[in-house]
Amino acid sequence: MKRATLGVIVVLLVIAWVRTAPHAQSGAGPSIVGTWLLTSEQMHADSDRPTAAQGARGMLILDGAGHYFELVDRTVPAALATDLSEAQLRFYRVSGSWGHYEADRASGRIAFEAFAGRSANQTGAKFSRTFTIAPVPDDQDLLTTMSQPGELHTLGITRRVWQRVPTMMGFPQETRAVMGFWRHEVEGQKRADNGEKLSEVMRDPSVIVYTPAGFVGVHFPTRTRTRFAAGEPTDAEARQDGNYLGYYAALGLYPGGRHQGLIFHNILGGSMTTGTTLRRFFDLEGEVVHLTFPPTLNRQGIRSSTYVNLRRLSDVNDMLGR
Secondary structure, three states: OHHHHHHHHHHHEOOOOOOOOOOOEEOOOOOOOEEEEEEEEEEOOOOOOOEEOOOOEEEEEEOOOOEEEEEEEOOOOHHHHOOOOHHHHHHHHEEEEEEEEEEEOOOOEEEEEEEEEOOHHHOOOEEEEEEEEEOOOOOOOEEEEEEOOOOOOOOOOEEEEEEEEOOEOOOOHHHHHHOEEEEEEEEEEEEOOOOOEEEEEOOOOOEEEEOOOOEEEEEOOOOOOOOOOOOOOOHHHHHHOOOOOEEEEEEEEEEEOOEEEEEEEEEEEEOOOOOOEEEEEEEEEOOEEEEEOOOEEOOOOOEEEEEEEEEEOOOHHHHOOO
16 A cells, blocks of 8 residues: 555656745745755765765755755764764654745855754754755756754754655645645544543644645654753763654545545654554644544553644645745
């Protein structure tokens, strides 16, 4: 099912040229709005001998309303791993954040403000990167970004090359309705038989993004995280950092029985097991989407379901840069 879903999505991808909202990007040229997949990453990119991160995977999502999502998953290159503990290597394997951005083509810079990210230190962090977009004949645009000194969790100046993912062709109204950035409001457990609420929790600023390219991005940090004493984690601090959830995945939408629809999240990278497929029922109520997980037995032996309520930050037009 996972391979089949991905195959259908890939076949349906077609070139889509989009217009950019002026408050997300200023200046003429190819739109920066869209879904971008990582093609290469170089660490210590400002040195004479930059180090390639072999097998790096990632996704960058930029909408026309000024929201961004980024997640990168890679093994830290051996050349940079000598001074890092196992716990630190695990920490640096996954990086990312989400929040607000503004792109200025005249200066070639993107300014970011993170709402949340890989660590609590990233909450509220402001950083910038240089960027260029290069059209590729008979293929999709390439976006190159370069981090600047002071950006957290990059292991030095990092150059990343991203390739645009074209928009799916002919997606139905049901699919359009769930596209956009959705901010987490609350989640909890409820009984499967009568809907009684058993528990409810809040999170640090969290988001799910559904893109017109057929991908999903998730950042779901907990509220119990503590800041590192310095910008980067010590071995002891990295050992305690086990409460981050983030991944990018392919999206499928299907009839959901008594629910409005069913979404499959096929995990392609991040802190969860690659290749896993998650099923999520959804119901839309105005600007709120209710996600419901399939029921399971909880620790008390009660058959219950996890629910997540999210509020819309942007819609399909923002995702297309209209």
